[in-house]
Amino acid sequence: MFEYLIFFFFAAVAVIFALVVILHRNPVVGALSLVVSFFALAVMYVLLDAPFMAALQIIVYSGAIMVLFLFVIMLLNLQHEKEPSTRPVQQWLGYLTSSAFAISLVYYLGKYAVMSGALPVPFIADARAIGRRMFEAYIFPFEAVSILLLAAIVGALMLTGRSEQRENTSGEVIR
Amino acid sequence: MIPTQWFLILSAILFSIGVCGVLTRKNGITIFMSIELMVNAVNLTFIAYARQFDQLHGLIFVFFIMAIAAAEAAVGLAIFISMYHHKDSIDVDDANLMHW
C-alpha cells in the first residue's frame, strides 16, 4: 500500500508541475517546475526497480541540462516575457488537439494495455548489469554517441562563439 | 508491485502535456522544455516496459536518449542564444527568415 501512496503522490507532482511548465509565462518558474517534475520521474524509476536510472536521471537532467536552461534564461534575462496572443484560433486548436490526444491515449492504454502482474524473477537493473550489457551488445552505439556529443560541443561553440573576424572596423557584425 | 499500465498512463499524460506546450507556446525555451518533457515521458515508458518484460535493452535505450538529450540541449540553447543576439527575442514567430 505504501508503494501505491508514493506512486500517486509523485505522479500528481509530476503532472501538476508539468502543467506549470507549459502554462506559466515566466520561463524561470517553468524551468524550476520542470526540475521538480523530473525529480518525480526519478522516483518513478526507483519504483520500477531501476535506482541506477533514477540517479542518472537526476544527475543528467537536473544536474546538467536544466542548469543549462536556467543559465541561458538568466543570461538572456527573459523574465518579463509576455506572449502576445496572436492567432488565438490556432492556440485553441492546439489545446483541443492535445487534450483529445491525451484522452484517446489514456482510454486505449486503460482498455488494452493490461499486462500480467508480478515477474517470476526479480528485475535486476544495477550498474553492473547495465554496464555489462552496454559494453557487450551496444559498444558501437556507445562510441557513436560519444562522437555525437563531440559534434554537439563543436556545434554549440560555432553557433555562440563570437569570433573577431566577423566584426568589421565599425564594430558592426557582418551577417 | 504497481501495474505497468499505470506508469504507461502517467507517461501518456506527461507526453500530451508536452505536446500541448509545443503546440500552444511561442517562447522558444518553453517549447524546448516541453520537448524535454516529452522525451522524459518516453523514457518512463521504456523503463516500465523494461521491467515488464525483464529486458535491460530498455534501460540502455534510456541511457542513449539521455546522452542525446544533453547534446540536443547544448545545440538547441546555442541556437536560441544566437537567435537572441540577432533578433533580440526568442519568440519562435520572429524566426521567420531562412537566413539571418
Place this chain on the structure above:
Amino acid sequence: MAFDTTDVILSLVKIAIVLAMMLQVTPIMAWVERRGSALMQDRPGPNRVGPFGLFQAFADALKFILKEDIIPARAHKWLYTLAPAIGLLPALTTIAVVPWGRPFLLAEREVGGRILFEGGRWFVPVVADVSVGILVVFALASFSVYGITTAGWASNNKYSLFGGIRASAQMISYELALTLAAVSVLLATGSLKLTDVVWHQTGTFVLFDTLRLPAWNVLSPSMWLSFIVFVVAAFAETNRLPFDFAEADAELVAGYHTEYSSMKFALFFMAEYMAMASMSAVIATLYLGGWDIPWYNEPPTFLGFLLSALFFVAKVGFLLFFFVWIRWTIPRLKYDILMRLGWKVFLPMAFVNILLVAGFIAMRWI
C-alpha cells in the same frame, strides 16, 4: 514492502544522530572560522561572549532571529522565500548515504518481557545504504546549485544575478571533475556503495616492500591524483575560497545573498557549512578510509563502533579545518582562470587518473 518495527526504530535513531551532528556543525564552524582566521591574521577575534568567545555563535543566532525579515519590493516573492530552503535541502541530505562507523552486532536481550533484536541484529551506521550510494551524493550535489541560482535570480538585483549565473557555470564545470575523480575510486572498489568503498580501505598494504600503510585510497600510488582533483572540485562545489565566485564580496557585494536578511540569510549560512561538512564526510569516505582506524582492527562491538565513529568525526573535523585553513591562505582566483583550471587542468587530470587506475587493475596491482 514489509516493515519491521525494530528496523524503523533503528533508522529513526540513526537519522536523529546524523541530524543532531549536522545541526552542530554550523555554530562550531562559525566559531572555528572566526577564531581560526583571527589566529592566522594575528588578531584576537571574537572573545567577548563566553570563554574564548565560544558563545558568539549563540549571540549571532539570536541576532538572526530578531532582525527584520526583508523581502525586496521587486523580488519574486515565492522563489525568494523558497530559495534558502532549496539550498539547505541537499546539504542536509547528502550525509544520509555516508557510513559513519563500524557496523556492530546488537545482541539479543530481554527488556520488560519483550525480546529485542531477536537472534542478534547488525547495526549499520548509515542512514540509507543504497546500491547507488555515490551517485546519490552527486545527484544531491547537483541540486545544490538551484538554491544559489534561484536566490540570485529571485532577488532582482544585478549583483545577486551575477552571483547566481557564475555559480551555475562554475558548479556545472567542476561537477564533471568531481564525478570523474570519484570514478577512479569506484573502479578500484568495484561497487557504488559507500559502505563497500570503506570496507575496501580497511586493513593495510605494503608499499615498495618497506612501508606498511593503511589501505586508504589517498595513500595508494594510483589514486592520490584523483584525491587532489576531488578536493579542489569540492572547494568549487561548496563555493569556498579560492572559488567563492557566487559571493565574491570584493566584486559582487555579497553575491547571491546580497538581498537576504534575518533567518533567510542564516539558512544560507547554515547551508554553506553543512555542505562543507557533508563534502568533508564524502572526501573522508572516498579517500581517507571513512571510519577506518589505521593499523587497528576494530572489533565488531559497541566499543569498536564508538572508536571508529570518533575517528570518522575527527577526520571530518580535520577536513573542515582544512577548508578554513585554505580560505585564509589562497586568495580568490580570477573567473576566467577558474574556468580554465576546471576544464583544462582538473578534468584531464581526472581522466589521466582513471587510465592510471585502469592500468593498475589490468596489471593486478590493486
